[in-house]
Amino acid sequence: MSRMKPASTFLARLPRTIEPYLYLTPAAAFIGLVFIYPIIWILQSSLWQNNPDGTKGFGFTNYRLIFEDPVFYQVVANNGKLLFAVPIMTLLALFLAIVLFERVRGWMIYRGIVFMPYILAVPVVGTTFVYLLGLNGILNTLLRGLGLNGLAHDWIGSADWVIPSIAAVIIYREMGFGVVLFLARLMSLDKEILEAAEIDGANWWQKHAYITLPQMSAVIEFFVIVELITMLSWVFAYVYTMTGGGPGFASTVMEFYIWKHAFAYRSPGIASALAVVLLGVTTVLIVLQLRLRSKSLEETL
Amino acid sequence: MSTRHRRENIIWVGMRQLILIVFSIVALYPIYYMFVTAFKTRDDWLHHQFGFPNPITFQNFTDALSRGNIPLWFQNSVVVTVASILITTIVSALAAYSIVRFRFTGRVLYFNSMIAFMVVPPAVLILPLFVFAVNVGLVNSLTGVIIIYSGLLIPFSVYLLVSFFRSLPTELFDAAAIDGCTNFDTLWRITLPLSTPAIVTLVVVNALFVWNELLIALVFLQSEELKTLMPGLTLFKGHFTLNEPLIMAGTLIATLPMILLYLFGQRLFVEGLTAGAVK
């Protein structure tokens, strides 16, 4: 890089080795405070255990205790079940995006409507759906009206249905984001290839499976990652406003369980150990993800 | 085109409309329900949960406004959202620029750790952050949550901006350098203006995140006058369990500005959201 006005600014005089770090510092400071310090803190705190005399002991007791706690496994399983919503949501969003893309009359209006739930606040959505999904709520009233009494479940009140119901509500709110994202990508595709395929007699399925989808892999991946993160790390507000973790522990998720131990049950050690486990799981996920896309990462950098 | 083909086409067109109408009803119904319920009396709601209010009452709105602090919570949410986004955007732009434009030791590590931090659940961080905030007196202060939100948003923002900056032609940067621009000028005068789509996306995604956040707000903002909308509404709901129309009026008051903003700025939301993400 040439320096035609070398003395004009302070930054220009900085050695090249220092300058990048200068730009990084503010972000690093936030990251240090909001991520690194707390992570070190929980790693440490998870190793301190309460003694009967009020002192603290050092060891892996907290981890042993959470692995001995039968509820813990149920909670982990609940998070796992929620992950199944991601492929469903992605496929639905893809399908809708493709339908909209095919120049359906009024597609802009439909797009606006389908996206609308995404701007609603989670507690608003949660509160409203509790009424709609009640045993005598609109959904069941509708089903019974159609003579489908067998399908009218206690959506939020039964242990079997509560997770699928929460997943459905999450899909309701988040799907619009996917539709809009996918549609935007579709519209940026080269139309000639699609037209050529149509002339060659490719059917709807072939057209999209072999031409559209491959070109959308990056944006689909982006959406899937965002939603996987949501399911592991951002479902607290849904659970909190819809069920409070019940019935029993049937809808208690890790975030909720950590919050309970940290703030209602005064067990910082247990909450920290749970947090470390959750952190471990998300780290594994992200490492896998980085491996999978290591090639594209190299491209990125 | 053969007639058979055409007939199939017509059926498909009809089916598509049908599918879209069904999805639209599903998307709109909860909003409609909130709206209708808010105008019902308690008694009316108990006996006719569905259907139109009869009689129509505005009492719920006056009650919601007088018995809750919804306007104040709304204001707090706006302050927190705007401040967090300003900080995040500036700080992330600096970091992203550095990652894209420089070759320095620890660069890959820095970027990879950003991706890793993206998935760290806030629930993991909340206890230490709370203890820290207690020690420095940031519990029950909007500043405290603004700092936390900004920090939480940085990894994703850096990630998105890095991808976007990288897509800008390198010739531009080189030309700028030849013109004698410092790196900072290049970022400020060339990179950022060219990245408007990505920044709009970032602002929309991050704003929605901060606006909706419950866990941190619930723990950190305890006094009534400092609550943001989400914990405020949750409290409001817990307090009026037996007055569903009042709860719906409260949520409607809280939602209406967002809906209006959306109706008038749909392009900003929909296209802004995707402009920077789809590349």
Add this chain to the structure above:
Amino acid sequence: MISKRFRLFSIALIMVMLLSACGSNAAAPANEKVDLTFWYWAESDAPGADAWMTETVEAYKAVNPNVAVNVVPQSTDTLISAFQAAATAKSGPDIASQWATGPVLGFVWQDALVPVSDYVSQDEMKNWLNVDENKYNGKYWGAPMYLLGIGVMYNKDLFTQVGVTAPTNGRWTWDEFTTACEKFKAAGITPFAIGDKNGYGGAWWFANVGIQGLDSTEDLRQAIIGNKPFTDEKYTGWYRLLDDMVKKGYFNEDVMSLDLDQGVRLFWEGKAAMAFGTDGMIKQASTDLGEGKVGVMKTPKWGTGKLADAGNATQSISFLITKWSKHPQEAADFLAFMHTPERLTSWYKHTGVIAADSRFDRTLVTSDVLKQMVEFETTGPQVWLENFLPGQIDGDADLTAGQTIFAQSGSPTDAANLWQSVAETWRNQHPDELKNWQDWKQ
């Protein structure tokens, strides 16, 4: 270029200033003025309590213009966790609300409170009722406001319609109760209304039905500290009765879609023959169904424990002075003001719940059904059993075990095992709290 950089710098500067301006929560400049923050919870127990508090704050301001009381209503779901966070932060309200005994003592042991009895004269306190619920180490840690019991309220019209007669001695045996339920069910009327989405329906069953197997709260403590198993018949055998009732369809079928209060509302609407109700809820029922249309009886009896005949009146919520409050004396003065005879009368007018004070004029209670409740509440020993559980066992065992049965996602044996395992988890995770419970002489 430099100017642009300055512009950025100044934006950052303004932002920092903005932040520090909007975040300030520092104490007001010191003058005579005293601000008290009161985290208040009572409305759920006693509808009308919020309105009474607004009036009380105004009245207090008239006498003490320099004291401003800022009342912050609390929500049932976060009553404990919000104050827990405050106790960890050692900053928060001057006056807090917690349910008596267990929850209050939890905060005493955390050193979050000062004894109310250190700031209120003995002369005043001797009039307060049920203060023993928060007695520890010879001091009283909470101020009561009202006395609340729970009875089974019943709809007299529906009883007549189906031909069921209320017990003459004020109490049914379990068989008489289930026989009546069967009759209502056969007539297409919901026998017993309840809601358990938030877990409190099950908790009320524990406190009213579960208690009947025990001889004393010491019995319960023995199981909590691990000397006896919760799986023992006397502790959890009653879940079979509940399970049986659920299976036979004696409850409204949407129990799990409704919070406790929403379930009780079905009774107010005349959709169910019976329901648990506090004094306040009974008053509401009399308003909705008509004066004289509501009767009340004690919870049907199945158990043979000494507590099977105890009443369940409690001060429920207790008002506490926090350790970090800068004005504990002013806080105590306000609590004492709440007990002035004029305020006590007004309390009753607003809520229909009797005040926990010997100066309260009981002749104000004119309705027969509420008089009956007062009699239940003031004769014999009184125990609200849920208050004798550590928070974690209450939240993870009491509330969830009830939901397991109501939602039919587990058997009574599962419910019993859940108590046992949650208690064990609690003991393992909290050896320090366990020690307090072991040392606590009730």
